[in-house]
Amino acid sequence: MPANLTPQYLKAEEAYRRASTPEEELQCLQEMLRELPKHKGTDKLQAELKAKISRVKKELQSGRAGKRRAGLRIPRQGAGRVVLLGGPNAGKSQFLASVTRATPTVAEYPFTTREPAPGMMPFEDIQIQVIDTPPITRDVLDPNLLGLIRGADLVLLMVDLGSDEGPEQAQEVIDRLEETKTRLARDSYLDENDVGLSYTRTFSVPNKIDLPEASDRLEILHEFFPWDFPEYVISATQQTGVTELKEAIFRALDVVRVYTKEPGQKKPDLDRPYTLRRGGTLLDVAELIHKDLAKNLKGAKVWGSHVHDGTMVKGDYVLHDKDIVEIHA
Numbered sequence: 350m351p352a353n354l355t356p357q358y359l360k361a362e363e364a365y366r367r368a369s370t371p372e373e374e375l376q377c378l379q380e381m382l383r384e385l386p387k388h389k390g391t392d393k394l395q396a397e398l399k400a401k402i403s404r405v406k407k408e409l410q411s412g413r414a415g416k417r418r419a420g421l422r423i424p425r426q427g428a429g430r431v432v433l434l435g436g437p438n439a440g441k442s443q444f445l446a447s448v449t450r451a452t453p454t455v456a457e458y459p460f461t462t463r464e465p466a467p468g469m470m471p472f473e474d475i476q477i478q479v480i481d482t483p484p485i486t487r488d489v490l491d492p493n494l495l496g497l498i499r500g501a502d503l504v505l506l507m508v509d510l511g512s513d514e515g516p517e518q519a520q521e522v523i524d525r526l527e528e529t530k531t532r533l534a535r536d537s538y539l540d541e542n543d544v545g546l547s548y549t550r551t552f553s554v555p556n557k558i559d560l561p562e563a564s565d566r567l568e569i570l571h572e573f574f575p576w577d578f579p580e581y582v583i584s585a586t587q588q589t590g591v592t593e594l595k596e597a598i599f600r601a602l603d604v605v606r607v608y609t610k611e612p613g614q615k616k617p618d619l620d621r622p623y624t625l626r627r628g629g630t631l632l633d634v635a636e637l638i639h640k641d642l643a644k645n646l647k648g649a650k651v652w653g654s655h656v657h658d659g660t661m662v663k664g665d666y667v668l669h670d671k672d673i674v675e676i677h678a
């Protein structure tokens with residue numbers, strides 16, 4: 350029986366996936382339970398939600414929340430979250446080391462990385478969170494990775510072109526995840542007919558193209574592994590293709606940058622843009638700055654590509670990349 354989930358429920362689940370503290374998680378779960386249509390088709394889900402709620406409550410009461418999950422609960426930071434996945438030795442940690450200031454261990458033996466670890470990748474004037482993970486194989490999948498994948502804006506599936514097994518090992522990652530409710534796809538979405546089934550947008554990233562036999566293996570990959578993820582071939586050590594990949598990551602996040610200007614000041618603050626999903630409004634920016642600002646918002650003057658300089662707009666104005674706003678409350 351289809352669950353007929355409402356848009357409000359899906360919104361709460363989306364927020365739950367992005368929650369970075371137990372308090373936030375609890376709030377979202379309670380919202381999900383409230384919004385869940387109550388009928389036979391959702392009995393099981395109701396029970397699951399109630400169980401999760403009591404688990405998080407216990408966690409919060411006993412003060413164990415932080416400890417049990419230390420290292421696993423990685424707070425969201427920056428304009429978006431990218432999770433690196435792949436088989437052993439694909440070069441996940443090397444990629445993190447190449448594009449951020451993080452210093453993970455990179456080594457030629459497999460299973461070097463034991464726990465997810467984040468870094469911040471600068472792109473133009475913003476920062477994007479990149480998370481390195483332990484490898485996934487047919488036999489090994491750290492269940493903590495599932496939450497990270499579900500909450501990611503984008504997954505980079507790294508393929509090892511330095512080994513004949515590389516393409517098959519990447520296929521194993523896809524297959525292993527197919528056995529769970531957390532899967533990889535061309536686009537991110539929740540399956541409305543199968544509660545809990547979640548797809549995360551994925552790029553295929555064949556790595557180590559600097560090596561002599563890499564192009565042959567790339568041909569094999571194309572011939573025998575016809576995934577339909579967009580592909581970006583790179584060398585993490587030589588940085589080949591990395592600029593193109595970073596640009597594609599930024600485009601995939603689908604965010605717009607907004608700069609603020611104080612009333613009376615001539616120049617906007619161009620150093621620290623606010624970022625929000627494309628389609629976001631002036632009210633959303635006000636909320637990012639301060640809850641009270643959103644409450645008292647009167648409107649704003651906008652400078653940007655889609656308006657005449659200094660046009661007065663209201664809270665429902667949809668922002669464009671690089672808009673400058675002077676907010677009045």
Ligand SMILES: Nc1nc2c(ncn2[C@@H]2O[C@H](COP(=O)(O)OP(=O)(O)OP(=O)(O)O)[C@@H](O)[C@H]2O)c(=O)[nH]1
Nearest residue numbers: 438439440441442443456457460461462484585586
């Ligand atoms: N030639 C070449 N070697 C690379 C490249 N990227 C990574 N390597 C090497 O491949 C090996 C594995 O790299 P890691 O970054 O540790 O791989 P990983 O995917 O993090 O491995 P696990 O943590 O075990 O899953 C190391 O010896 C790296 O130096 C590359 O672009 N070119």
Ligand SMILES: [Mg+2]
Nearest residue numbers: 441442461462
């Ligand atoms: Mg590693």
